[in-house]
Structures are given as structure tokens and as C-alpha cells.
């Protein structure tokens with residue numbers, strides 16, 4: 371399969387105003403294959419937005435390799451930009467404009483034929499509401515209008531930062547249906563979120579980031595619902611303290627020399643969150659398959 375997005379060893383440290391350094395990405399890897407609705411899951415501040423901004427050339431990486439649609443990024447971005455739709459900063463629409471007028475202006479500015487406006491309104495389920503003012507839209511409709519704006523140029527890849535943020539369950543389901551339809555139409559989608567349930571509902575694959583590093587990746591069902599008996603290999607610097615926290619939370623924990631095996635895990639992101647909140651950063655969180663179990667018995 372062809373990787374639509376490939377990221378290897380991405381590093382970014384921000385300088386703070388007081389002359390300090392904040393490591394946002396610490397050797398991050400991610401692969402998104404063609405046709406996936408790929409979730410990018412991690413707690414607030416784990417590096418999701420920095421990754422997306424770096425990928426789109428808005429932030430300069432310190433190190434690492436990236437490619438989009440087989441072309442090196444950010445170098446080839448001018449070439450591939452017409453094939454990529456992205457919403458990384460939530461767009462501010464004029465409330466007094468209708469959805470249709472908003473898209474018409476964007477189409478004109480982007481050199482896109484105006485016929486696309488009706489097509490994308492239909493695609494995101496706003497065709498009947500296109501002549502209402504944006505200020506009368508619900509949050510979910512505004513989010514879908516944002517997706518419509520990114521679809522104007524018929525991208526092959528759509529990158530959405532927190533598209534379900536603030537939506538109620540019905541809005542999240544609509545977003546899921548929309549993502550599935552886009553995927554069925556051959557568009558690869560990358561969706562970031564800090565909420566596990568959103569990713570579980572919307573995506574088929576997931577990459578989990580914690581403190582600037584990938585801690586798990588794979589099909590949503592395997593990674594988020596656990597695999598086999600819900601056993602995970604967890605690597606963290608302070609194994610004793612992590613084992614205490616997870617045991618106190620009621621999970622069966624087995625200690626190994628360099629990692630823990632935690633069973634009955636229904637929600638692996640919860641582990642990263644619980645340990646992260648206590649200042650313990652997970653460097654690996656892998657569902658144990660029959661093959662990986664063998665290497666875990668040391």
C-alpha cells in the first residue's frame with residue numbers, strides 16, 4: 371500500500387520567551403495509508419497541532435523526514451498543495467454571509483470553478499441550508515462548512531485538526547458519516563482529537579501520541595479496544611510508580627525488567643492520560659498480539 375503521509379523521527383523544540391526550551395516533538399513517527407480515516411489521538415499539549423503545522427510547512431522542524439502523497443514535505447508542498455485540503459486553524463467565517471456565499475468567495479479566491487460550491491454543499495449535507503446565514507448555523511454545521519471549504523479543490527488528502535471539538539453526540543455521528551463518505555469517495559482523511567470516543571467513532575486507524583512520541587498505532591479496534599485479553603506493553607521511566615498507579619486503578623499489572631504488561635485495558639489512551647497527568651510519560655503502549663507476547667516475556 372502507498373503511504374499518503376509518512377513521518378519519521380520528527381523533532382521540534384520551541385524556545386520560550388524566558389530563554390527555556392519546550393520539546394513538542396521528540397522523534398515522532400506516523401504512517402497514514404491511502405483510503406484510511408486515520409485518527410491522531412493524544413492529550414492536550416502532546417504535539418498534534420505541531421505535527422500538523424510542521425507537515426503543512428507552517429512550522430519548521432528541527433529534524434526528521436516527512437512526505438505527503440509520495441513527495442517530500444515541506445519542500446514539495448507548492449506542487450502537492452492542490453491535492454491536499456487542510457483545516458488546522460478553525461476558520462473564522464463571516465456570520466452575516468450565507469454558507470453558499472462564503473464558499474463562492476473561497477472558490478473564486480482559490481481559482482476553483484463555482485460549480486464546485488453546490489457539489490461540496492451536497493457532500494457535507496448542507497445543500498438545503500446553504501442559503502442561510504452562517505451565524506444561524508449550529509456548531510456542527512459550521513464544522514461541516516469548514517470541511518466543505520477544504521473540499522472545494524477536490525483534494526486526495528484531507529487533514530482536519532479537532533473537527534469534532536465541542537460537538538454533541540449527534541454532531542459527532544454526522545461527522546463520522548461525512549468522513550466515511552469521503553473515504554468511500556477515495557479521499558484519505560487524517561483527523562486529530564484529544565477525545566478517545568471521537569476517534570473510536572469516526573476513524574478506522576489510529577496513531578496515539580504522548581509527549582511528542584508515537585506510543586501506539588494500528589486499526590482502531592486493535593489499538594483502542596485492546597487485543598486478545600486487552601493486554602498492553604507499557605514502557606515508562608519509573609516502572610514502580612506507574613505499576614502502583616495502574617494497580618490502584620484496578621488493573622492487573624505484571625512487572626518486567628524494562629516494561630509493564632497491563633491487562634483488562636479497555637481504553638489504552640486512558641493509561642497514557644493517567645500516567646501523563648502524574649508526570650510519567652509513556653514511551654510505548656502496544657497491544658499484545660500472540661507474536662508480540664513472545665518478545666514481552668523477558
Ligand SMILES: Nc1ncnc2c1ncn2[C@@H]1O[C@H](COP(=O)(O)OP(=O)(O)OP(=O)(O)O)[C@@H](O)[C@H]1O
Nearest residue numbers: 384392394412413414415416417418419420421564
Ligand atoms: N509556538 C509555540 N511556542 C512555544 N511552545 C509551543 C508553541 N506551539 C506549541 N508549543 C508547545 O508544544 C507542545 C505541543 O503543543 P501542541 O499544540 O502541538 O499540542 P496538541 O497535542 O495539539 O495539544 P492541543 O490538543 O491542546 O492543541 C506544548 O507543550 C505546547 O505548549
